[in-house]
Amino acid sequence: MTLSVPVATIRRRIRIPLRFVDGYTTTAGVYSFTGLADGLPHLALELGRPGAAGPPLVRPHSECLTGDVFGSQRCDCGPQLREAVERVAEHGGYVLYLRQEGRGIGLYDKLDAYALQDSGLDTYDANVALGHGTDERDYTGAAQMLHALDATRIRLLSNNPDKGAQLAGLGISIAEHIATGLHLAEANAGYLATKARRGGHGALAGARPRGHETPAARPASAGRGTLDTA
């Protein structure tokens, strides 16, 4: 197979003990790379023992400062990341932390898009109103990291059909698609419903607010084996 994916190489691996706000702890081997196509400092977090139980479980996670760091409930990124780290650690694999804030439009434009959403546009139309595509993420960097890690046959943890399709086109064999859980709260119900409707996120279909359910991780609740999105 002839690949058009530029070669990236491992620059460094550092062990970082992780502790999340709910007390969950694990240790990640954090990789940096040389030669990533978009020049952004993406990371791969190695968790558990990749390959010990079949193809490594891989979760491509797009950076979300507001969700990942501050616990914003406008989206489900924080709980998605928390769930992914534990599930990948259990199986063995990688969380790819991709510097693609706001589906690729950047932090400031994401906040501008939030302002438009507050005036009635949904998350996709708001991006278009700002002159962006509905989803500008490109997974070449993710594929480059997986090639560098020799993880070219993976189990993909995602609800987003575009991730699997792009990775498959970049020389990554998807042995299995595994859906992420739903992380529903009052503040993100509209966002999740829009993702399900417009982003093709199959596992999110039928998302409804459920009272004051917290966005705590609900691993595996969306069922395994279906095409995932986020």
Ligand SMILES: [Zn+2]
């Ligand atoms: Zn987010």
